[in-house]
Amino acid sequence: MRFTNMKGNFRRPQTTKVMKWLLGLYDEKRPKSPSTDVPVPFVFNDGKALRGATLDTLTWIGQASFLVQLGGKSVLIDPVLSMSLGWIKRNGPPGLDWPALPKIDVVLITHDHRDHMDAPTLRKLGPDPLYVVPRGLGKWFHRNGMRRVVEMDWWQQETIEGLQITFVPAEHWSRRGLTDLNASWWGGYVIEHDGMRMYHSGDTGWFDGFSKIRERCGRIDAAMLPIGAYAPRWFMQPQHIDPEEAVRAFLLLEAEYFIAMHWGTFKLSDEPLDEPPLLLRDAWKRANLPDERLVIPAIGETLLLDRFRSE
Numbered sequence: 187m188r189f190t191n192m193k194g195n196f197r198r199p200q201t202t203k204v205m206k207w208l209l210g211l212y213d214e215k216r217p218k219s220p221s222t223d224v225p226v227p228f229v230f231n232d233g234k235a236l237r238g239a240t241l242d243t244l245t246w247i248g249q250a251s252f253l254v255q256l257g258g259k260s261v262l263i264d265p266v267l268s269m270s271l272g273w274i275k276r277n278g279p280p281g282l283d284w285p286a287l288p289k290i291d292v293v294l295i296t297h298d299h300r301d302h303m304d305a306p307t308l309r310k311l312g313p314d315p316l317y318v319v320p321r322g323l324g325k326w327f328h329r330n331g332m333r334r335v336v337e338m339d340w341w342q343q344e345t346i347e348g349l350q351i352t353f354v355p356a357e358h359w360s361r362r363g364l365t366d367l368n369a370s371w372w373g374g375y376v377i378e379h380d381g382m383r384m385y386h387s388g389d390t391g392w393f394d395g396f397s398k399i400r401e402r403c404g405r406i407d408a409a410m411l412p413i414g415a416y417a418p419r420w421f422m423q424p425q426h427i428d429p430e431e432a433v434r435a436f437l438l439l440e441a442e443y444f445i446a447m448h449w450g451t452f453k454l455s456d457e458p459l460d461e462p463p464l465l466l467r468d469a470w471k472r473a474n475l476p477d478e479r480l481v482i483p484a485i486g487e488t489l490l491l492d493r494f495r496s497e
Contacts, residue, residue: 188368189322191357192395195368221453222275224460227484233286235488236260242382242491244408246483247281249301249451250388252410253288256491257379259347261292263386263410265311266304274301274452277459281486284310291347295319296388297372298326298360301452305330318344318351320360322370340373341402350378352403354385357393358425376403382495385439386410389448391424392431396438408481408494409441413466414449417456426455429466433473443494444470446482 236243236253239260245253247265254261267280293315295303303323309330316334317327324337336344338353345351358372374387376399385399385406400406416428426448427435436444449462463482470480483489 187322189360189371190368191359192355192393193357195359219453219456219458221459222277224277224450224458226278226450226460227482227487228278228281229484229486231282231286231486231488233282233288236282236286236288239288243488244384244445244491245282245488246445246447246485248276248278248485250296250386250410250412250448251280252386252447253282254377254384255288256377256382256384257348259291259349260288261294261349261377262287262290262311262315263294263375264296264302264388265293265307266301267307267310268304271300271304271452274454277451277453278485281484290315292349292351293317294351294375294377294386295323296356296374296386297358298323298362298370299389300362301454302389303362308332316346318346318353318375320353320371320373322360326362338371338373340371348379352376352378354399354403355393355395356388356390357395358389358391374399376406382407382491384408384410384491384494385441386447387412387435389425390427392427392435396435400439405496406439406441407496408443408445408491409436409439410445410447411435412448413446413462414457414459415455416462422455429462430469432466433469433475437473442479442496444480445489446480450485 239255243255250264252263269276313333324335327335340355343352356373360370361367377384411432413429415426
C-alpha cells in the first residue's frame with residue numbers, strides 16, 4: 187500500500203536538479219553556512235524536576251523531539267538523542283540526555299525520516315514504552331523488539347495511558363530505504379488531557395489541513411510548529427513550511443500559543459541554522475500578534491503547561 191497527501195502525492199523535484207543542489211552546483215544556491223558549532227539557546231537540564239511526572243511540562247530536546255508530561259505520564263515525541271544522523275552531525279547536545287530522562291510511558295512517532303525516527307534512540311528506549319506510530323510502521327517496531335505498538339490512521343483517536351491522542355494529517359512523505367517510498371503514513375498528533383489540548387505537526391508543507399484540524403479537534407492551547415529546513419523553496423516548499431507559513435498555520439489552527447521547533451539542531455537545508463527564529467519574529471510582528479503568545483524555547487528548556495491552559 188502507498189499513502190498520499192490530502193491533495194495527492196508529494197511532487198518531487200527533478201532528480202538532476204536535486205543532485206545539483208546536493209553537490210552545491212545549483213545556480214540559485216545560498217552562501218554556505220556552518221552545520222555545527224552554531225550558537226543556539228541551550229539550558230542544561232539534569233531532569234531532576236521531571237522525575238515522577240508530578241507537574242505538567244513540555245521540554246524541547248531539539249529538532250522535533252519533545253518530552254511531554256501530562257496527567258502523570260511521560261511522552262516522548264519523535265525522540266532523537268543521537269549525536270549524528272549518519273553523516274549529518276548534531277549542532278549541539280540534546281536538551282535531555284539519557285540520565286535526565288524520566289521513565290517513558292508513551293513514544294509518538296510522526297513519520298519515518300531519520301531526524302524524527304532515530305533507530306539508535308528507539309532501540310535504547312527498548313520494549314517497555316507504548317509506541318504510537320503511523321499506519322505502515324508497526325512492522326519496523328515489532329521487528330526491533332518493541333512489544334506494545336499502536337498503528338494510527340489519519341483522524342484515528344485512541345485513549346492511551348489516560349491521554350486522548352489523535353493522529354492528524356500533514357503534507358509530507360515517507361521513506362527510509364530504496365523501495366519503501368510512501369509505504370507508511372506521516373502526520374501530527376493532538377494530545378488532550380484535563381482541558382489541555384496540544385498539537386505537534388510533525389514535518390509538513392502548507393496545506394488546507396490546518397483549518398480541518400481546528401474544525402475536527404477543537405481549540406488548541408499550544409501548537410508545536412516547525413520553522414526550519416525551508417531553503418531552497420523550490421525544493422523544500424512542498425514538504426516544509428517556512429516561518430511565514432508557520433505563522434499562517436498558527437492562525438488557521440486558532441491556537442493560543444506558538445511553540446517553535448525543528449531548527450538549530452541538524453543542518454538539512456540551505457538557510458543558516460540560527461536564521462529561522464529571526465524570520466519567525468519578523469513574521470509574528472507583521473501579523474500583529476501579541477509577543478506573549480510566541481514561545482521560542484531554548485534546547486533543554488522545560489515549560490510549565492499551566493501557563494498555556496485556557497481559562
